[in-house]
Amino acid sequence: MTVLDTPAWRPRTDAAPLLPDPEPYRLLGTPAAADLDPALLGRLHGQLVRGRRYNAQATALTKQGRLAVYPSSTGQEACEIAAALALSPRDWLFPSYRDTLAVVARGVDPVEALTLLRGDWHTGYDPREHRIAPLSTPLATQLPHAVGLAHAARLSGDPVAALAMVGDGGTSEGDFHEALNFAAVWQAPVVFLVQNNGFAISVPLAKQTAAPTLAHKAVGYGMPGRLVDGNDVAAVHQVLSEAVERAREGGGPTLVEAVTYRIDAHTNADDATRYREESEVAAWRAHDPVELLERELTARGLLDDAARQRALDEAEAMAADLRERMHEDPELDPTELFEHVYAEPTQQLREQAAQLRAELEAERQS
Amino acid sequence: MTVLDTPAWRPRTDAAPLLPDPEPYRLLGTPAAADLDPALLGRLHGQLVRGRRYNAQATALTKQGRLAVYPSSTGQEACEIAAALALSPRDWLFPSYRDTLAVVARGVDPVEALTLLRGDWHTGYDPREHRIAPLSTPLATQLPHAVGLAHAARLSGDPVAALAMVGDGGTSEGDFHEALNFAAVWQAPVVFLVQNNGFAISVPLAKQTAAPTLAHKAVGYGMPGRLVDGNDVAAVHQVLSEAVERAREGGGPTLVEAVTYRIDAHTNADDATRYREESEVAAWRAHDPVELLERELTARGLLDDAARQRALDEAEAMAADLRERMHEDPELDPTELFEHVYAEPTQQLREQAAQLRAELEAERQS
Amino acid sequence: MTTATTAADRAEAPSRKPATMAQALNQALRDSLAADPAVHVMGEDVGTLGGVFRITDGLTRDFGEDRCTDTPLAEAGILGAAVGMAMYGLRPVVEMQFDAFAYPAFEQLVSHVARMRNRTRGALPLPITVRIPYGGGIGGVEHHSDSSEAYYLHTPGLHVVTPATVEDAYGLLRASIASDDPVIFLEPKRLYWSKADWSPQEPSAVPPIGRAAVRRTGRTATLVTYGPSLPVCLEAAEAAEEEGWDLGVVDLRSLVPFDEETVAAAVRATGRAVVVHESSGFGGAGAEIAARITERCFHHLEAPVLRVAGFDIPYPPPMLERHHLPGVDRILDAVGRLQWEER
């Protein structure tokens, strides 16, 4: 044995296959799109239209005070929908705070998905039933959770993959780094989807990173990086599906960067004109995920006006239902505040609950 | 403007020039070594010999109870010495807990450098005077400090570079990631030196990372990565000097991975036989930094037996001085504990100091 | 740079005008930046946007990107970089966007910010101000309403300051930035839009950190509080008049240093005390305050020092937060129980 044989000396893997193609992968409008399954494209289209309408409706609800806040994913619907649809029912989704749309696209009731944002408890839906972790507000903190869950599944011989979503800003957090490193060392069946929408609130990408692309970060962990046009729903869906498949089959984690754009402000409370040019927004509006897909579908004769109208009508019905059901505040029981802190409330919590009950009783009587 | 012109779409930089050569860079024993300055090689040799002796002496002092603990850098002297000597006097060094040798090689009194480890206050030396941050125990936490200092210097137009040292294990920490990202975004004049010595205490590199090499992590930040034979003091010195120079001239940060090996146990308290094979240690002993340099010097007629003996004698004198001066416990004043918590002690601290003074007085009298 | 303008503005208009706490904080940052080139403001969205609460509004425009800097999104990195900047000789003023988003920086805070001076025997003081918008009452979703002061006040080496008035917001922030020690500067979010007639104090008139303010003297009992709970306590004191109670109110202004003298004097004057804060009671600041009052004033106390605090639960969702926050009724109820027989 010489030093040249010792593990520290030898590179673990070859870097070349890990490096992303710096040109974002596209399918729609390319010859390869001809091979895409029309049924899949139809599903993606219905969801995109629905998703766009959902964002608009939720934003409108904030203006009416029915929601505390809403971070819209308008412009990013292709990523949201593709993420949800790339998973099989037994897989797990780990959404970031902006990803309500992915949660809804995966089958959660549109009202339940807004539970947190309307000022109620955090997770309206049952995470175990839907296999969707709570929408994570502290950025990037959900990534190690996805790794741990995927690792646990693998240890149990359970063919489950986890898909974790994060923003371009979130990639700067230490948790991003630690999660990707654990995933690669453990060869955990997890896929990381970075939605690079150009901004972290007001901070543009150039102040966030000097990396060639965010997908290049994969190399430093020893996992493959892929770059994809985040507004091309077919491309995102394909790249994610391949990565999820590979993960589930023991091929390890992948980092996917989807290049996209946040068309709306950060949330309804934000004023995006303070930090970006309308011309940039316009450029991205001209590269719209719904239009990109519709152009493809129309060219292939898969979408006529009637079909388009049907999709719009369905979305409208969903929005009307959402509006109506969100019209009333939910009935919350304040004493439930003490019930889920621990499996069994402590003596102190029991006393505090009693105090609050007495106060509520007094209030009711006065 | 189209999306193709927007910052999110365009790769910021080309990845190719950032990628390290996966073969560690070597100088000693290669034709290029002929160009090396004999005076520099002489200085490096003297320091290497001294450094090795220092490690041995400090470890011996732990057995005599004169030091609380000592993390030896035997086998890694080339990195320690090269780091210290690559800096000009106005630059700053940010050592990790294992880097006492770099601190001493930079001119700190050998006894002062052990202040923390003998159970006295943390930093014996004056960090401002020597431009050496305190040896950092929480791993990787010193890296953002180095970035901040380098950034501050650059903002002030002060041509100062910072060199920050960390271990292979430390690269897994979130602080490593955040520091490198800040450095690249700010183009701060800082050089990161990772000593990959194969282990984080007992955990081997393969459980720490799946990256091709640690130097490949540079790509994900948009800074160049360099891989160097960490036992080739001339190579490490050259690579670091170039990186420091580049940083000082506004060229931005560099990540350098030096491949080396921890010949001793993690610290005197550790038993390395629990987790590694003697054959691996032997392989690295055969690739010894002192021997590599001596072979080169001898081949070029720059080191005869007399010169070698002189170096050993000087090291021995240093060790004897260290032994002697470490023989007695320093006189510590317990009431100083309250003096440096704040610029002005709070009322509570004044009262606690008074209490301790009274107790000490009572002790003295009884 | 508008150093001159700022100074001129003040020279022209020494008279008091209505201002919000947010405006006073912005002015304090401006005046600090103008007064000392070592001051640097940094954090997420503090530049072009002016911060999500607009506390840093216009600073990048007026002082340049190098003096007010949008950082990458990484709180440990921000604070860690600030440590290095302070080592070089700068005075970083760091913004953490919300209370719960300061937690990633906890290691840097506890292991370095709080200890660098001590570990270097004074050679490397760290004059860093960490501004943290904290507390609830603004209908924020989870992680946007934490009261984290107890974590900081238990960490030797940190000052912990929290203003409750517009005037103090300005004065204490200037004093914190001028301090050679690290200061955790906790800004009560729900008071950002509170208003008062005010003009920036001259630096010389800025109160030193560490002096509590007696906002109201009383004879029946003493309320001890700070930050977002001060207005609630003042309201409670007014309401108490109807019950015939004359309540004193002490505003701590800084939890570290803790002004024992002022608190003890105010409690001795009444023999009864209630400590009020909105963070969870268990192990909260009120525990220290109550324990300390008891140690110092035991034989003056007619009743145990009571605490009115948030429940021992994670901060509740917007629709339920009013049940969690100490309000006037709960305070008056506690005052009522000061005529206390053991339960």
Place this chain on the structure above:
Amino acid sequence: MTTATTAADRAEAPSRKPATMAQALNQALRDSLAADPAVHVMGEDVGTLGGVFRITDGLTRDFGEDRCTDTPLAEAGILGAAVGMAMYGLRPVVEMQFDAFAYPAFEQLVSHVARMRNRTRGALPLPITVRIPYGGGIGGVEHHSDSSEAYYLHTPGLHVVTPATVEDAYGLLRASIASDDPVIFLEPKRLYWSKADWSPQEPSAVPPIGRAAVRRTGRTATLVTYGPSLPVCLEAAEAAEEEGWDLGVVDLRSLVPFDEETVAAAVRATGRAVVVHESSGFGGAGAEIAARITERCFHHLEAPVLRVAGFDIPYPPPMLERHHLPGVDRILDAVGRLQWEER
């Protein structure tokens, strides 16, 4: 796997033998791993090395790498991964190598570990045990002797447990791992090598978390303490006999849940109390304990509840730590001051 061996060992040798706290902890991990396949041990160096304190000695050998896993060096990553594993249904037992090295995981702990059950209305409980060797007295260099319990006990959703005896080390660790709630399990480093005659309790005999133990009844005054300070208090109680004082000693065993009944009863029996712990006093656990005792027992108290705690300084270097740690003299001095007239 040696499940059988372990069980057999115990069947053969039910009699009590001398064991160290470290051995009892190791046995608790073994028995938990053997009893429940969902239990997974993970952390830095817990595998081949068996941990820097050898608490996990032999677990990887006996249960395999998948059940006792060396992780990369990243505490937030470790705890964050454990969260995901617990979401899947496992019971991770995480080791943080030293107290101060748990700080990088603070955000995961406060924002997720403590709150996941609550935020999901019970759908996602997190049965995670976080083992943290804590406290001083072992001559450790900086960052190796922190007492961090106050940070944890103020965080609703966490249990905070700390054993002081060999028997409790085993019993409480087993109970913590079996708990469906996250437990911060604080292991007093300087008691790792303390010895007692002991045999592992049957699971049924394991005490539930949340009961304090009266280690000694007394009539003069009551010492309330936990973890590393228990032996010091017991020693003080013996020494106090010379002064004619009969001291009771209560060992809290868990700070959360806090056993108010036991503490209050013990204090009422004497009318005087001293709380003892080694972490900094200001805002420490003792503040809560003292404030709570006062609230509950005011009219039984002959003197204020006093605290004997570490100074409000960063943990001192080895050569000075003996001055910092509460010792017998300082405790007896406080007891003396319980015959207290106001200063």
